[in-house]
Amino acid sequence: DAKTTQPTSMDCAEGRAANLPCNHSTISGNEYVYWYRQIHSQGPQYIIHGLKNNETNEMASLIITEDRKSSTLILPHATLRDTAVYYCIVRPGGSGTYKYIFGTGTRLKVLA
Amino acid sequence: GAVVSQHPSWVICKSGTSVKIECRSLDFQATTMFWYRQFPKQSLMLMATSNEGSKATYEQGVEKDKFLINHASLTLSTLTVTSAHPEDSSFYICSAPARGDTQYFGPGTRLTVL
Numbered sequence: 001d002a003k004t005t006q007p008t009s010m011d012c013a014e015g016r017a018a019n020l021p022c023n024h025s026t027i028s029g030n031e032y033v034y035w036y037r038q039i040h041s042q043g044p045q046y047i048i049h050g051l052k053n054n055e056t057n058e059m060a061s062l063i064i065t066e067d068r069k070s071s072t073l074i075l076p077h078a079t080l081r082d083t084a085v086y087y088c089i090v091r092p093g094g095s096g097t098y099k100y101i102f103g104t105g106t107r108l109k110v111l112a
Numbered sequence: 113g114a115v116v117s118q119h120p121s122w123v124i125c126k127s128g129t130s131v132k133i134e135c136r137s138l139d140f141q142a143t144t145m146f147w148y149r150q151f152p153k154q155s156l157m158l159m160a161t162s163n164e165g166s167k168a169t170y171e172q173g174v175e176k177d178k179f180l181i182n183h184a185s186l187t188l189s190t191l192t193v194t195s196a197h198p199e200d201s202s203f204y205i206c207s208a209p210a211r212g213d214t215q216y217f218g219p220g221t222r223l224t225v226l
Contacts, residue, residue, distance in 0.1 A: 034214070036217075038156075041203070041220070041222070042219055042220060043116075043118075043205050043207075043217035043218050043219045043220045044156070044205070044207075044217045045217070046214055046215070046216060046217075049214065087155070098213065099146055099158055099161060100146070100158070100207070100215060101158065102148075102155045102156040102157075102158075103155065104155050105155060
């Protein structure tokens with residue numbers, strides 16, 4: 001079973017920030033939080049990941065709470081092309097290859 | 113970088129035939145790849161872990177004799193759906209880890225069995 005829970009769907013106005021929450025209350029100390037998105041009929045696209053510090057890249061920002069039990073993905077200026085299903089995944093840290101278990105994700109609709 | 117391709121992007125076949133789907137890592141090597149299946153409006157479900165030079169590891173409930181996986185090289189894994197039936201119609205996606213074990217996904221293959 002997935003170790004994360006996310007709201008089923010969210011709407012966001014174009015140009016506004018989209019804040020997507022994820023609950024991972026059973027996360028272990030060495031587990032990372034990864035975010036992907038899947039645009040209709042495509043493979044998931046990597047967005048960002050983090051362990052405990054907040055992270056930012058050209059696509060998004062990731063805010064992880066101090067207790068690491070939840071996180072928020074922020075798309076600072078959402079566009080229509082950001083309409084997708086967003087998945088939050090927890091995976092072990094350390095070297096090695098770990099399989100991903102996907103939850104239901106959040107279906108984000110950006111409105112014009 | 114870290115590009116994963118799949119071929120074909122879509123395929124239609126008759127019931128009872130076998131279909132092979134290829135997954136390639138284009139700019140990196142992958143000793144491990146993963147295969148997922150996704151039904152409409154559902155999330156990705158992990159089917160199996162493909163291991164270069166050894167047998168694949170299947171998730172519980174996935175028939176290994178029906179979904180044959182071969183990882184012949186460090187850049188290629190294949191999934192063969194044997195004796196396909198309409199219920200096997202789905203979106204098949206592969207992934208491979210690169211850059212510190214972040215997984216990168218292929219574009220997917222849509223299989224329709226008539």
